[in-house]
Each structure stands twice: as C-alpha cells, then as structure tokens.
Amino acid sequence: MGSTYDVTMVGAGIVGLATAWELHTRHPQLRIAVLDKEAEPGRHQSSHNSGVLHAGIYYKPGSLKAQLCVRGKAMMERFADEHDIPYRTCGKLIVALGEDELGRLGDLEARGRQNGVGGLRMVGPEEMREIEPYAAGVRALHVPGTGIIDFTRVVSALTDLLRGDGVPVLTGHEVIAIRSRGGVQVLETPAGEVHTRKLISCAGLQSDRVASLNTTPRVQVVPFRGDYYTLRPDARYLCHGLIYPVPDPSLPFLGVHFTRRADGEVWAGPNAVLATAREGYTRTDLDLHDLAQTLRYPGFRKLARRYWRTGAAEVWRDAVKSSFVKELQRYVPAVRADQLTFGPSGVRAQAVAQDGGMVDDFHLEADGDSVHVLNAPSPAATASLAIAGHLADEVASRFSLS
Numbered sequence: 587m588g589s590t591y592d593v594t595m596v597g598a599g600i601v602g603l604a605t606a607w608e609l610h611t612r613h614p615q616l617r618i619a620v621l622d623k624e625a626e627p628g629r630h631q632s633s634h635n636s637g638v639l640h641a642g643i644y645y646k647p648g649s650l651k652a653q654l655c656v657r658g659k660a661m662m663e664r665f666a667d668e669h670d671i672p673y674r675t676c677g678k679l680i681v682a683l684g685e686d687e688l689g690r691l692g693d694l695e696a697r698g699r700q701n702g703v704g705g706l707r708m709v710g711p712e713e714m715r716e717i718e719p720y721a722a723g724v725r726a727l728h729v730p731g732t733g734i735i736d737f738t739r740v741v742s743a744l745t746d747l748l749r750g751d752g753v754p755v756l757t758g759h760e761v762i763a764i765r766s767r768g769g770v771q772v773l774e775t776p777a778g779e780v781h782t783r784k785l786i787s788c789a790g791l792q793s794d795r796v797a798s799l800n801t802t803p804r805v806q807v808v809p810f811r812g813d814y815y816t817l818r819p820d821a822r823y824l825c826h827g828l829i830y831p832v833p834d835p836s837l838p839f840l841g842v843h844f845t846r847r848a849d850g851e852v853w854a855g856p857n858a859v860l861a862t863a864r865e866g867y868t869r870t871d872l873d874l875h876d877l878a879q880t881l882r883y884p885g886f887r888k889l890a891r892r893y894w895r896t897g898a899a900e901v902w903r904d905a906v907k908s909s910f911v912k913e914l915q916r917y918v919p920a921v922r923a924d925q926l927t928f929g930p931s932g933v934r935a936q937a938v939a940q941d942g943g944m945v946d947d948f949h950l951e952a953d954g955d956s957v958h959v960l961n962a963p964s965p966a967a968t969a970s971l972a973i974a975g976h977l978a979d980e981v982a983s984r985f986s987l988s
C-alpha cells in the first residue's frame with residue numbers, strides 16, 4: 587500500500603479545486619490530493635458556462651446561494667486581481683418586456699436588496715437605451731455590479747497554486763469504486779489505487795454516481811444542455827454588457843440572455859433541454875446509459891409531468907433556429923438570423939429529488955468519512971471560493987480536522 591492521503595477531493599472543477607486550496611491553506615499539515623477523470627482540470631461545467639460573475643439578486647434570501655454568491659463574487663474579484671485574471675464589471679439589465687412582468691421585476695429588486703446587492707436601480711426606456719441602445723422593454727432592473735470573467739483562467743490559477751505548493755492534482759484518475767479497508771478508503775482508478783482517510787467529492791455531472799459508490803444519495807443529477815449562438819463580430823455592437831429576461835421564478839434557469847464575454851465575443855443563450863448524454867456537448871450526443879438512468883428515475887418522471895409544456899417548447903426552440911432567433915428578438919429586435927452562428931454548449935448538473943422537485947440551493951450530503959456535493963449549479967462558479975470556505979467549515983467539524 588502506497589502513502590495515504592488525509593483528504594482526497596474527487597473532481598477538479600472550479601468548486602473542487604477551490605475547496606482543496608482552501609483546505610490546504612487552512613490546514614497546511616494535511617496531505618491532500620485532487621483527482622479528476624479527464625486529461626485536464628475543469629473540462630466540464632467549469633469551462634462550459636456563460637462566464638458571468640453573478641451579483642446575487644436571484645436567490646432566496648438566507649439561502650446558501652444568496653449568501654455564498656454575494657460573498658463569493660467579492661472573493662473572486664480579489665482572487666482575479668491577485669492572479670492577473672481579467673474581469674470586467676459591465677453591469678446587467680434585466681428587462682421587462684411588458685407591464686405583466688413588472689411585478690416579478692419588482693420582486694427581484696426586493697430580493698436583491700435583501701441579499702445585500704448594491705447599486706440596484708429601476709430604469710425606464712430612455713435610460714435603458716443609454717445602457718444598452720438596442721435592448722427592447724418597458725422597464726429594466728440595472729445591476730451595475732454584475733461582471734464577466736473567464737472561469738477557465740481561475741481553474742488554471744487554482745491548479746497552479748495547488749501543484750506549486752505540493753498538492754497533487756492528478757488527472758486521468760476516474761474514481762470507479764470505493765472500498766473501505768482498515769479505516770482507510772481505497773479509491774479505485776484506472777491509474778491505480780488511491781488511499782485516503784477522508785473524501786470530498788465535487789463531481790458535477792457525475793456527483794450522484796460518485797456519491798453512490800459509498801452512500802445512497804437522496805437526489806439524482808438530471809442533465810440539462812444549454813446551447814448558445816454567437817453574434818458575428820460585426821454585430822457585437824448590439825450588446826454592450828449583459829441583457830437578461832425576467833426569469834420564471836418556478837425554474838432554476840435564468841432564460842436565454844445576451845452575454846458579452848471576457849474576450850469580446852457575444853453569446854446568446856443558453857436554452858435548457860434535457861441532455862441525452864451527461865457529458866454530451868452536441869445535439870446528437872447520445873449515451874444510452876445516461877438517458878435510461880434519467881428516464882427510469884421517478885423524480886424525473888414527476889418533473890416531466892409537471893413541466894412537459896415548457897420542455898417541449900425548449901426542444902422546439904432548440905431544433906428550429908428561427909424560433910430561437912424570435913425569442914432573442916424580443917429582447918434585441920435588431921438582431922437577425924444571419925448575424926447568429928451556432929456556438930458552444932454546456933450541460934448543467936441539476937439535482938432532482940425523488941418527489942420531482944428541482945433542488946434549488948447548493949446541496950451536500952455527508953456520510954461517515956465522506957462529504958458529497960450533489961448540487962452546485964449556477965452561480966457556483968461565481969461563488970466557488972465562498973463555497974470552498976463553507977465546505978472547509980463543514981468538514982473541519984465533521985472530519986475533526988482542527
């Protein structure tokens with residue numbers, strides 16, 4: 587038997603890496619390792635997202651999302667400053683298209699204030715046009731603190747910090763089985779066994795499967811793919827920063843939006859369709875095992891019964907470009923189909939409970955010497971450094987680390 591780690595992190599996405607770094611900083615005496623199945627860290631959600639530094643307005647006051655997003659954004663900006671990662675606080679307009687959306691927009695403003703988000707202001711059509719000259723709408727909530735960043739730069743910086751300080755980040759190490767032997771957990775990977783006293787998993791799209799290697803998770807991941815279109819370079823003038831719809835409060839997704847990226851590109855999307863492969867980034871990707879697991883899950887069937895209309899509309903919009911464009915034109919009427927090119931996609935790991943409810947907040951389950959993060963959807967990239975602090979507190983008492 588080789589050496590035994592004190593704590594092993596399964597998953598080198600932004601949350602796993604941030605947590606490993608936080609633990610290493612707080613407890614430098616611990617022997618920590620990070621394992622990831624891919625050839626590079628951050629290959630999944632952490633590199634397939636909108637790149638928005640969320641301010642924290644959407645989330646239920648008092649929830650982990652609300653607390654950790656507001657705190658995490660400030661931490662992320664500090665981290666970016668310290669590590670020369672560019673980010674831009676470009677602000678966001680959340681646009682009400684008609685009077686019927688004003689109530690929900692007002693609720694959002696109130697929520698944002700309760701969450702401690704500064705600078706929120708309702709603006710009328712004239713001021714809206716000053717901020718986003720091409721946006722439609724009767725009224726908008728301006729969120730000046732929202733920013734944009736390339737989260738893959740954060741993943742690289744965290745990986746370098748860990749490796750530079752002697753914490754191994756081992757790629758090509760997919761954890762496929764966990765056995766317990768003499769008080770030590772033996773993680774089986776294609777690259778050999780890894781022995782650890784304590785285990786934390788932040789395995790994103792596979793988090794329920796990793797958890798089920800040594801416990802029985804109460805939720806299952808249902809993957810939702812989101813496709814983006816990109817604006818042709820000569821049409822990027824149509825969006826200066828971020829133009830968002832008023833979201834449906836019953837859904838965890840924010841609706842298709844225009845996002846200026848850190849590199850100057852403008853993306854429009856993502857929609858939300860059931861993914862036929864957890865790690866499938868094209869419309870034709872199909873993994874029969876993934877799909878069968880979703881369709882067999884009673885929680886998914888209940889969810890599908892509740893939202894089949896919304897789901898069908900999303901599938902239609904996904905397949906028919908003119909319908910996607912029509913949705914975008916509601917927010918930026920000047921945008922034309924020929925200015926939009928089919929772009930990248932991401933897959934969200936959304937935890938769904940047995941009763942069909944989509945788990946709204948960040949969610950972890952602990953069992954003995956393991957802690958599994960089972961729901962870390964948006965804004966978990968923004969909040970990752972604060973989630974790391976929260977997890978480090980959690981495991982300090984659970985694992986008696988201090």
Ligand SMILES: Cc1cc2nc3c(=O)[nH]c(=O)nc-3n(C[C@H](O)[C@H](O)[C@H](O)COP(=O)(O)OP(=O)(O)OC[C@H]3O[C@@H](n4cnc5c(N)ncnc54)[C@H](O)[C@@H]3O)c2cc1C
Binds near residue numbers: 812
């Ligand atoms: C389309 C989309 C748009 C989004 N937009 C935003 C946004 O604008 N702002 C924001 O804050 N958030 C956004 N998010 C959410 C954000 O990207 C995620 O919340 C965040 O990246 C989650 O990080 P993670 O480390 O938990 O998961 P991941 O990045 O998915 O990492 C999980 C890691 O676990 C590894 N793994 C899995 N199974 C195993 C195994 N068995 N053994 C070893 N390793 C394993 C995987 O290879 C992967 O690297 C978006 C997400 C999506 C999909």
